[in-house]
Amino acid sequence: MRLAFLRPRLSLMIGALLVAAFVLCAALAPWLVLLVGYGPFDQVAPRSITPPTPPDSTHILGTDTLGRDLLSRLISGTRISLEAGLLAEAIALVLGTIVGAFAGYFGGRTDALLMRCTDLVFAFPEPLLALAIIAAVPDPETAPLLRHLPHPSIGMVFLVLGLLGWAKIARLVRGEVLRIRGREFAQAAQAIGANGARVVVRHLLPNALGPLIVAGTLGIGGNILLEAWLSFLGVGARPPLPSWGTMVTEGQAYILSKPWVCVAPGLAILVVVLGFNLLGDGIRDLLDPRRGVIAA
Amino acid sequence: MGYRPLRVVRLLLGLALAAAVAPDLACGPGPARGTKIEQVFRFRLREDPPTLDPALSTDNLSGAVLCNLFRGLVEIDPETLAVRPAVAASWTISPDRLTYVFHLRDGVTFHNGRAVGARDVEYSFMRTLRKETNAPWRWALDPIEGARNFTEGKSAAIKGLKVVDDSTVELRLAKPFAPFLGLLSLLPASIVPREVYDDPSKAYQRAPVGCGPFRFARWEQSNFIELLAFDGYYGGRPTLDRVVARIIENRASATQEYRAGGLDSLDEVPPPDDKALQEELGSQILYYPYLATGYLGFNHALAPFKGNAKLRQAFNYAVDKKYLWEVLMPGYLPAHGIIPPGLPGYDPDLPGYPCDPARAKRLLAEAGYPEGRGLPPIALWVNTSEDNRRIAEAVQADLKKIGAAITIKEVDWSAYLKAVEGTPDTPGQAQMFRFGWFLDYPDTDAILRPLLHSSNFGPAGNHIRYRNPRVDDLLDRALSLTDEAQRADLYRQAERIAVMEDAVWLFLDYYQSSTLFKPYVKGVVPTPLGEFRIPLERLRIEKGPS
Numbered sequence: 001m002r003l004a005f006l007r008p009r010l011s012l013m014i015g016a017l018l019v020a021a022f023v024l025c026a027a028l029a030p031w032l033v034l035l036v037g038y039g040p041f042d043q044v045a046p047r048s049i050t051p052p053t054p055p056d057s058t059h060i061l062g063t064d065t066l067g068r069d070l071l072s073r074l075i076s077g078t079r080i081s082l083e084a085g086l087l088a089e090a091i092a093l094v095l096g097t098i099v100g101a102f103a104g105y106f107g108g109r110t111d112a113l114l115m116r117c118t119d120l121v122f123a124f125p126e127p128l129l130a131l132a133i134i135a136a137v138p139d140p141e142t143a144p145l146l147r148h149l150p151h152p153s154i155g156m157v158f159l160v161l162g163l164l165g166w167a168k169i170a171r172l173v174r175g176e177v178l179r180i181r182g183r184e185f186a187q188a189a190q191a192i193g194a195n196g197a198r199v200v201v202r203h204l205l206p207n208a209l210g211p212l213i214v215a216g217t218l219g220i221g222g223n224i225l226l227e228a229w230l231s232f233l234g235v236g237a238r239p240p241l242p243s244w245g246t247m248v249t250e251g252q253a254y255i256l257s258k259p260w261v262c263v264a265p266g267l268a269i270l271v272v273v274l275g276f277n278l279l280g281d282g283i284r285d286l287l288d289p290r291r292g293v294i295a296a
Numbered sequence: 297m298g299y300r301p302l303r304v305v306r307l308l309l310g311l312a313l314a315a316a317v318a319p320d321l322a323c324g325p326g327p328a329r330g331t332k333i334e335q336v337f338r339f340r341l342r343e344d345p346p347t348l349d350p351a352l353s354t355d356n357l358s359g360a361v362l363c364n365l366f367r368g369l370v371e372i373d374p375e376t377l378a379v380r381p382a383v384a385a386s387w388t389i390s391p392d393r394l395t396y397v398f399h400l401r402d403g404v405t406f407h408n409g410r411a412v413g414a415r416d417v418e419y420s421f422m423r424t425l426r427k428e429t430n431a432p433w434r435w436a437l438d439p440i441e442g443a444r445n446f447t448e449g450k451s452a453a454i455k456g457l458k459v460v461d462d463s464t465v466e467l468r469l470a471k472p473f474a475p476f477l478g479l480l481s482l483l484p485a486s487i488v489p490r491e492v493y494d495d496p497s498k499a500y501q502r503a504p505v506g507c508g509p510f511r512f513a514r515w516e517q518s519n520f521i522e523l524l525a526f527d528g529y530y531g532g533r534p535t536l537d538r539v540v541a542r543i544i545e546n547r548a549s550a551t552q553e554y555r556a557g558g559l560d561s562l563d564e565v566p567p568p569d570d571k572a573l574q575e576e577l578g579s580q581i582l583y584y585p586y587l588a589t590g591y592l593g594f595n596h597a598l599a600p601f602k603g604n605a606k607l608r609q610a611f612n613y614a615v616d617k618k619y620l621w622e623v624l625m626p627g628y629l630p631a632h633g634i635i636p637p638g639l640p641g642y643d644p645d646l647p648g649y650p651c652d653p654a655r656a657k658r659l660l661a662e663a664g665y666p667e668g669r670g671l672p673p674i675a676l677w678v679n680t681s682e683d684n685r686r687i688a689e690a691v692q693a694d695l696k697k698i699g700a701a702i703t704i705k706e707v708d709w710s711a712y713l714k715a716v717e718g719t720p721d722t723p724g725q726a727q728m729f730r731f732g733w734f735l736d737y738p739d740t741d742a743i744l745r746p747l748l749h750s751s752n753f754g755p756a757g758n759h760i761r762y763r764n765p766r767v768d769d770l771l772d773r774a775l776s777l778t779d780e781a782q783r784a785d786l787y788r789q790a791e792r793i794a795v796m797e798d799a800v801w802l803f804l805d806y807y808q809s810s811t812l813f814k815p816y817v818k819g820v821v822p823t824p825l826g827e828f829r830i831p832l833e834r835l836r837i838e839k840g841p842s
Contacts (some may be wrong), residue, residue: 043690
């Protein structure tokens with residue numbers, strides 16, 4: 001009993017630690033870079049040696065293919081990853097919750113229609129759909145709205161990821177709403193004359209929060225991975241932005257002769273995504289009373 | 297001394313491997329073995345050549361084989377790039393630069409033993425120009441008067457082509473065109489025997505017959521193409537007895553094959569950062585200029601480069617080309633202009649734009665964008681490739697240092713070409729793009745005219761839509777001159793205007809060829825025409841007795 005209680009806690013702890021470190025790193029990135037001493041865009045390798053130069057005492061992780069400090073780029077990259085992960089997930093959550101709540105609460109035709117829409121999104125492999133949408137907007141730098149962002153290409157990525165992620169959330173919310181709608185407290189609220197919106201927002205959604213948090217956390221990890229993947233393919237963050245995915249691409253030609261160039265960002269992606277997944281799983285286990293019982 | 301036994305073992309191993317890999321190669325026809333060591337040269341081709349028909353050849357793979365089998369009226373000296381006699385022993389040009397009379401050399405025979413005559417020249421040119429042949433490089437013969445009409449079926453003969461007697465051919469041009477002789481050296485102008493090339497079953501596609509120094513022996517698809525020395529070659533029998541073009545697609549396998557002794561040369565050299573391979577093979581790499589220039593084009597029809605030479609100069613001074621090509625991506629030469637070394641018009645004294653950030657900043661301010669303020673968004677277009685991105689990022693970083701922010705746009709080749717080329721009437725959408733220009737024929741005209749003459753807007757080559765009447769005039773005048781020194785001088789003047797006054801591009805690099813040769817391969821003549829045009833008839837193998 002005791003062990004079973006501890007096990008979910010352990011993954012939760014590791015996940016929380018990794019995620020906290022990552023978020024802290026992203027929040028403090030500009031100052032951390034100062035601490036490193038080299039900007040992420042500065043070509044700091046000696047002008048006489050063909051970069052990438054190997055790790056040494058001045059550049060702990062070495063430099064990349066243009067002679068820029070890898071550590072500095074890696075730290076700056078946390079911002080891009082976090083931005084893409086969080087903002088995309090926020091878009092997905094908002095959209096998905098609205099659609100899911102509508103479908104679940106009204107049921108019938110509305111439900112059928114909205115759920116067919118989610119089916120439509122599910123029907124496409126996520127990465128392919130993302131590629132297709134990005135290909136349809138070839139110029140984020142000049143696209144309306146996007147061009148006002150500091151990094152239009154990244155804006156495009158989190159928009160696309162958000163637009164892809166909502167379907168999962170909508171399904172989840174709908175299920176929760178359907179489940180809770182039949183409960184006594186929901187019916188009581190309706191009985192005393194609360195309108196639909198009030199019932200959904202005040203009574204149904206708060207009770208669906210647990211699964212939403214889990215899905216959101218896992219979703220952030222997934223988004224970070226997808227962002228890296230898109231950037232790896234050259235359709236995500238535009239150079240010289242230090243997206244981890246871009247950094248892996250730049251290093252792949254050197255994977256045998258100078259492995260540090262792509263191993264460092266690759267490991268970073270691995271660790272962060274692992275962190276979010278552990279955290280998400282941990283929260284789920286914590287919130288799910290049945291888990292404990294079965295494990296015991 | 298201690299190395300000796302090892303070396304013998306390695307040599308034996310190499311021989312054993314070669315014998316194992318290609319047992320049938322080792323005992324092909326050739327001089328009787330035992331009397332003399334057979335002289336064999338084996339080089340690598342990436343893929344099967346798309347064609348072995350000289351009229352259809354446009355690529356360097358088919359060129360690599362065909363340039364040994366065929367000859368035209370004239371040929372290009374691989375070292376000096378001057379035109380020199382081939383099937384024609386001499387020629388005269390009329391004072392109006394329109395009529396060329398060629399006197400054929402005595403004793404030129406095709407590989408099938410028949411003597412080459414003036415009728416063969418007529419037949420070969422008609423074959424290339426005929427519509428049904430579908431020769432992509434028909435334009436090489438287009439300057440001949442009436443060539444177009446013949447192709448379009450409006451006349452049964454080429455008006456400007458006359459067979460005077462058995463060994464004299466007269467060609468008349470529609471208008472003076474100085475590089476014409478150079479065009480006659482191209483493969484589509486090769487002389488071919490009618491009895492072979494009239495074959496309706498087209499057997500010649502797999503068994504070409506010409507009058508070059510080597511004759512075709514056989515072609516095993518995806519494996520090798522074998523050529524044998526032609527005893528009756530008018531220039532004397534080559535020293536090599538046999539040439540084998542081995543088709544090895546994979547770069548790593550080719551490198552292994554070269555190391556093991558199965559290849560005597562290799563067109564792909566180990567990457568500069570592969571220390572181990574560099575140490576082993578570095579001394580066998582030959583670097584030599586190649587007729588191609590790399591640049592970043594500024595679109596002169598779009599803001600902000602339109603009419604702003606100061607801005608274009610500022611960009612030029614900002615980029616550290618020396619670092620780019622000597623440290624970051626070794627293997628190219630930093631460019632100071634347009635005409636690559638090796639061409640007659642090359643100008644070693646052209647100052648160009650050495651890296652000078654202070655000057656670049658000053659010019660940027662004079663251009664109206666102090667510290668880059670007010671500069672509209674600029675996208676640098678490249679076609680997707682690891683190297684292109686690296687070059688683009690290096691340029692981006694250098695420009696950032698003077699305050700000019702640009703973005704990089706990576707797209708696939710066809711989308712890229714569309715954005716870069718535009719049409720003759722409308723500019724492409726790319727404001728700035730990376731491009732490399734390989735010369736179609738070794739004449740300065742072949743780079744300046746397509747890229748800078750205002751009659752060539754759009755896909756013809758002047759993607760940047762540069763228009764300067766002085767440059768147009770110099771290029772046009774050069775075409776009607778025949779004195780090569782005078783022509784070269786006009787080209788240098790045009791280049792100076794385009795580079796120093798107008799800064800038409802961001803001048804990046806001159807290309808270089810790099811090829812591996814085993815130390816026992818002697819007589820290598822590095823040529824700006826490319827690694828596959830190194831004349832094999834001058835090679836010899838000097839292996840010690842094994």
